[in-house]
Amino acid sequence: MQDPTYRFCVAPMMDWTDRHCRVFHRLLSKHARLYTEMITANAVIHGDRNRLIGFSDVEHPVALQLGGGEAGPLAKAAEIAQETGYDEVNLNVGCPSDRVKDGQFGACLMAEPDRVAACAAAMRAAVDIPVTVKCRIGIDEQDSEADFQNFIDTVAAVGCTVFIVHARKAWLQGLSPKQNRDVPPLDYDRVYRLKVAHPELTIVVNGGIETLDESDDHLAIVDGVMLGRAAYHTPYILSEVDQRFFASDAPMSTRSEVLDAMFGYSAQHIRAGGRLNNITRHLLGLLHGQPRARTYRRLLSGVSMAADGGLDLFQEAIAIARLLDEEARPVGDDETLRSTPTAAE
Ligand SMILES: Cc1cc2nc3c(=O)[nH]c(=O)nc-3n(C[C@H](O)[C@H](O)[C@H](O)COP(=O)(O)O)c2cc1C
Missing domain, CATH: 3.20.20.70 (Aldolase class I)
Structure with missing residues (x-):
């Protein structure tokens, strides 16, 4: 079967x-x-x-x-x-x-x-x-x-x-x-x-x-x-994908929700001795085709070179995604955030 x-x-x-x-x-x-x-x-x-x-x-x-x-x-x-x-x-x-x-x-x-x-x-x-x-x-x-x-x-x-x-x-x-x-x-x-x-x-x-x-x-x-x-x-x-192919009725995550969760995950990865860029390099395409996608990518691309480890640049990139989500949000919609996954290094 x-x-x-x-x-x-x-x-x-x-x-x-x-x-x-x-x-x-x-x-x-x-x-x-x-x-x-x-x-x-x-x-x-x-x-x-x-x-x-x-x-x-x-x-x-x-x-x-x-x-x-x-x-x-x-x-x-x-x-x-x-x-x-x-x-x-x-x-x-x-x-x-x-x-x-x-x-x-x-x-x-x-x-x-x-x-x-x-x-x-x-x-x-x-x-x-x-x-x-x-x-x-x-x-x-x-x-x-x-x-x-x-x-x-x-x-x-x-x-x-x-x-x-x-x-x-x-x-x-x-x-x-x-x-x-x-x-x-x-x-x-x-x-x-x-x-x-x-x-x-x-x-x-x-x-x-x-x-x-x-x-x-x-x-x-x-x-x-x-x-x-x-x-x-x-x-x-x-x-x-979940709604279209797995009959899920859970709400879709917004870009900034996903990035906020990845920020929490990154903090744990860094505490465990990892580098922020190990994570942010995978996030570059999240705003593909959207307004300010180029600025978002530029900020995230700077993470690997940042003297302070890059967390500030990551936050700035997340702020761009949040702005995009707010612009796209119907009036009166206040969905709750998803939980942060744990990084087990
Ligand atoms: C950077 C990269 C690495 C890949 N590494 C693997 C791999 O480790 N194992 C594998 O079976 N296929 C690997 N592939 C092939 C993909 O799994 C997939 O079969 C191929 O990209 C065609 O699918 P797509 O047109 O949707 O990308 C890789 C593809 C890319 C682009």
Whole structure:
């Protein structure tokens, strides 16, 4: 049976969807499913766990994305993910960077469905939380519809029921990771046909989706959408997600409410020895397309250079958002503020 909790997901993005970014996104949507950056299975097993995979309780539902191509370490890392409290563990079969190719994981695994199935089976045997796969529609010359269907059939046969599909192939030779997110053409129809062939699977489409209206169109056919760059660069679109896709009647947060909450969260992060810019760098797009967005960005961009740590600049930026909210507020509306999440460092 398809899982309705995958209707709207924010993509795993290296250097971007860290724990601070996820707390920010969670303030905008209570229901969107959030993903960590990809962390290799070996790093999860041997690295500093709090630094690499620590997260705040407010982030649920949150998935840990793993990189790896060996069943043993992936199963162990999945177990650690479950112990740490993650709601899902996701295997990366879509990343095309050189580092990943050398390590024999990421998108190159699309050519080895049996190996991916063995990894997924070992992970599933190790945990009770869902084990999901994020993949492409093909790689290099191995990109026929039959190759793709065979990949999904093989992995689904071991019990994997959720597939997030970036609807373009990856060229492992000749294109940079960034080009591989734009140059190969999108083929949503191939993902739609996968859903028709496998109505029992939960199919989430990813790639090039920029708005909630576009998301709506995809959701008429598949079970979920995953937005990456649009969610990061225009994060306020997330504020409508709960009402539109999860039948929530909770009021949308205003920009200044979200920023006030992030200010409280930042204060805790700084007390724990962190830098304000670790957090404010994710907030730059919140006023995208609004009056004074440029001033807001300039203030936040100054945080990393500020001699006093940048809290004053952050407050000035919040004041701009408050002014915007007040201008947009209907007369007589006095909604209450949301609570501040806690930063557990
Ligand atoms: C900066 C950046 C980092 C990314 N890192 C990852 C990653 O760690 N794991 C992954 O599966 N995909 C990664 N991706 C790919 C996205 O998850 C997504 O598949 C891709 O950006 C297409 O979706 P979009 O058009 O909505 O951005 C990354 C994308 C960006 C822009």
